[in-house]
Amino acid sequence: MDSIVENVVVKDGVDQETVDAVREVGGAYKHGWSTDIEMEYAPKGLSPDIVKLISEKNEEPDWMLDWRLAAYERWLQKKEPEWAMVDYPKIDFQDQYYYARPKSMETKPKSLDEVDPKLLATYEKLGIPLKEQLILAGVDGAEELTGAPRKVAVDAVFDSVSVGTTFRDELLKAGVIFCSISEAIKDYPDLVKKYLGSVVPVSDNYYATLNSAVFSDGSFVYIPPGVRCPMELSTYFRINAENTGQFERTLIIADKGSYVSYLEGCTAPQRDIAQLHAAVVEIIIEEDAEVKYSTVQNWYPGDENGKGGIYNFVTKRADCRGDRAKVMWTQVETGSAVTWKYPSCILRGNETQGEFYSIAIANNMQQADTGTKMVHLGKNTKSRIVSKGISAGQAQNTYRGLVSMHPRAKDSRNYTQCDSLLIGDKCGAHTVPYIEVKNNSSRVEHEATTSKVDDDQLFYCRSRGMDEEEAVALVVNGFCKDVLQALPMEFAMEAQQLVAISLEGSVG
Amino acid sequence: MLTINNLHVKLEEEDKPILKGVNLTVEAGKVHAIMGPNGSGKSTLSYVLSGKDGYEVTDGTVNLNGQDVFGMEPEERSSAGMFLAFQYPVEIPGVGNMTFLRTAVNAQRKSRGEEEMSAAEFLKIVRLRAKELKIDADMLKRPVNVGFSGGEKKRNEILQMAMLEPKICILDETDSGLDVDAMKLVADGVNSLRNSNRGFLVITHYQRLLDHIKPDYVHIMADGQIVKTGGPDLALEVENNGYKDLLAGVA
Numbered sequence: 001m002d003s004i005v006e007n008v009v010v011k012d013g014v015d016q017e018t019v020d021a022v023r024e025v026g027g028a029y030k031h032g033w034s035t036d037i038e039m040e041y042a043p044k045g046l047s048p049d050i051v052k053l054i055s056e057k058n059e060e061p062d063w064m065l066d067w068r069l070a071a072y073e074r075w076l077q078k079k080e081p082e083w084a085m086v087d088y089p090k091i092d093f094q095d096q097y098y099y100a101r102p103k104s105m106e107t108k109p110k111s112l113d114e115v116d117p118k119l120l121a122t123y124e125k126l127g128i129p130l131k132e133q134l135i136l137a138g139v140d141g142a143e144e145l146t147g148a149p150r151k152v153a154v155d156a157v158f159d160s161v162s163v164g165t166t167f168r169d170e171l172l173k174a175g176v177i178f179c180s181i182s183e184a185i186k187d188y189p190d191l192v193k194k195y196l197g198s199v200v201p202v203s204d205n206y207y208a209t210l211n212s213a214v215f216s217d218g219s220f221v222y223i224p225p226g227v228r229c230p231m232e233l234s235t236y237f238r239i240n241a242e243n244t245g246q247f248e249r250t251l252i253i254a255d256k257g258s259y260v261s262y263l264e265g266c267t268a269p270q271r272d273i274a275q276l277h278a279a280v281v282e283i284i285i286e287e288d289a290e291v292k293y294s295t296v297q298n299w300y301p302g303d304e305n306g307k308g309g310i311y312n313f314v315t316k317r318a319d320c321r322g323d324r325a326k327v328m329w330t331q332v333e334t335g336s337a338v339t340w341k342y343p344s345c346i347l348r349g350n351e352t353q354g355e356f357y358s359i360a361i362a363n364n365m366q367q368a369d370t371g372t373k374m375v376h377l378g379k380n381t382k383s384r385i386v387s388k389g390i391s392a393g394q395a396q397n398t399y400r401g402l403v404s405m406h407p408r409a410k411d412s413r414n415y416t417q418c419d420s421l422l423i424g425d426k427c428g429a430h431t432v433p434y435i436e437v438k439n440n441s442s443r444v445e446h447e448a449t450t451s452k453v454d455d456d457q458l459f460y461c462r463s464r465g466m467d468e469e470e471a472v473a474l475v476v477n478g479f480c481k482d483v484l485q486a487l488p489m490e491f492a493m494e495a496q497q498l499v500a501i502s503l504e505g506s507v508g
Numbered sequence: 509m510l511t512i513n514n515l516h517v518k519l520e521e522e523d524k525p526i527l528k529g530v531n532l533t534v535e536a537g538k539v540h541a542i543m544g545p546n547g548s549g550k551s552t553l554s555y556v557l558s559g560k561d562g563y564e565v566t567d568g569t570v571n572l573n574g575q576d577v578f579g580m581e582p583e584e585r586s587s588a589g590m591f592l593a594f595q596y597p598v599e600i601p602g603v604g605n606m607t608f609l610r611t612a613v614n615a616q617r618k619s620r621g622e623e624e625m626s627a628a629e630f631l632k633i634v635r636l637r638a639k640e641l642k643i644d645a646d647m648l649k650r651p652v653n654v655g656f657s658g659g660e661k662k663r664n665e666i667l668q669m670a671m672l673e674p675k676i677c678i679l680d681e682t683d684s685g686l687d688v689d690a691m692k693l694v695a696d697g698v699n700s701l702r703n704s705n706r707g708f709l710v711i712t713h714y715q716r717l718l719d720h721i722k723p724d725y726v727h728i729m730a731d732g733q734i735v736k737t738g739g740p741d742l743a744l745e746v747e748n749n750g751y752k753d754l755l756a757g758v759a
Binding site: 454455456457459460461462463464465466467468470474475477478479480481482 | 615
């Protein structure tokens, strides 16, 4: 990788710091820096006035504000869920900022060129993935070096606000809409009205309801019938401001016979105080359409004593509405102090398919409670779950999954494979599968294993010249192979390195 | 090259001495064989030399080309030229054999301050070496030792040895579990690596491996010590009369 970067000519206006950041691979949590940008905050705490303010700042129509206020009312009546195997100090929801945006965004930039260069530099520093970053950083020769000009369109969300979307015009030519959700609310109200909240209802769960009231931005994707999206779409989420909750909302609609692959990357600066992230992702997949959604989540996990880090409470759900619709979730979860996340598939149409591939790594004091829900409603539906949980340090890692076969879901099938790997003797792995089968023609298979990183394996690697960390990374990457293979190329490399980085110091 | 001086070793967890004063020098270009009955400490010697956990050195020194072996981590010993062909090679699920080899080769190069081997160069060499050991492309792609037959595992050890080009090769009962043809293949592989700069320590129960890998010296180990040293004929004596007579003669 280094050699790729070294061989390119740096364009004017790209500062050395960016180039160095691009070059740097490895280190502890490498996204722990923060950007010094003047921010505009809404007052702390949550009230109808704050909801109104967020709506006003986004110049939203009345129907949207009403929707938010209704959500706020529902949220007041809801209780924080306590069933997950995670333990954290009670969150004071009145001590959070619900809206923060860079001052330079007060009047929205019309194109990426108008965006504060500091913001862009921030995204450039994030370094995911390299190929894209070279192009973003304006490095000459990036395309030639990285092979065919395979473009990735990016929507970058900085604290509460989408700061820019690349390749929009080119996408529009193909009929693909890719913009921030705040723009979509203004420009495509009919689509938003039709689909928003149709997969994750406003009152779905505590955090989803909170998100519905206060979400500030996020990404919107619409792929028209029969269109294969000409490039990968991706969103980078960055929490920068202190004491700020990030509540983004993503809405993806794949109309009949369309296809899209969507990547999501997340990072946050290193802060002593825990930060809140409660996102909602809704995906609608119509007849014969297919969506692949890949996440590499690398939020700041807190320090080795459990101080700071992101509390990640996310609701992600895909609805395979039409017959033969397909969805594939792939996630690599290495960050967060607390993860509470269950990307799910509603297999509503007949012959629909849902797949879930997950790597969840918890080191030090991290806690992860993650898994999926496969709800089989249509006939001949299929789902597959491959979950790899890795625990090190004093971390607790729980797989929680539901496979539900409804009476109408005749001849459906599920296969679940749940593997846990332990490093050291102070961590824990837990598997909590819920299985409900309400017809007699469906089949559900569940396999689970728990293993330890074997001393013999490590010694074998070391006796061949690898140091301990390299040996652990190799063994763990082998353990995760089934899932790593499901990732798009750009992410697979990054994910392999992340696996190694997030386990540094876990042995010895 | 490798000098073992008055080596005393006990198990870390119990107070049971296993090696009780081993003295041995392996010169470059020579093949030393160690034979001995079960429980005599042969495998312990190979593990202690390569740095496996669970053993405590209570006395003695081991020197590899002037370096104190006990002051080095297993990976440092490996980079310094020590190689142990395991009696029971370890399976690593999900890690391709080729990936493993390349990671090992480059880890050693890196620690010696050398440049990493390019993918093209590595492929060229690994294919050549694999062919000599009748290892096909499929076996190079499969996960390390997973589902390998006994013969395949041992050939794979020799392939690693060939790729890492060590200075001192320790073979721990490499013949165990091999049929005659597989043993011949492994022995041919080892013989092709013999040269004037490389020393071998071949640990075996049986004389038959030494028909194929001709040793310069044969040592008999019993109860944690080398009790008798001789030429290749000593191995034949073991084969014909067993350890019992031989050890009785020593006592």
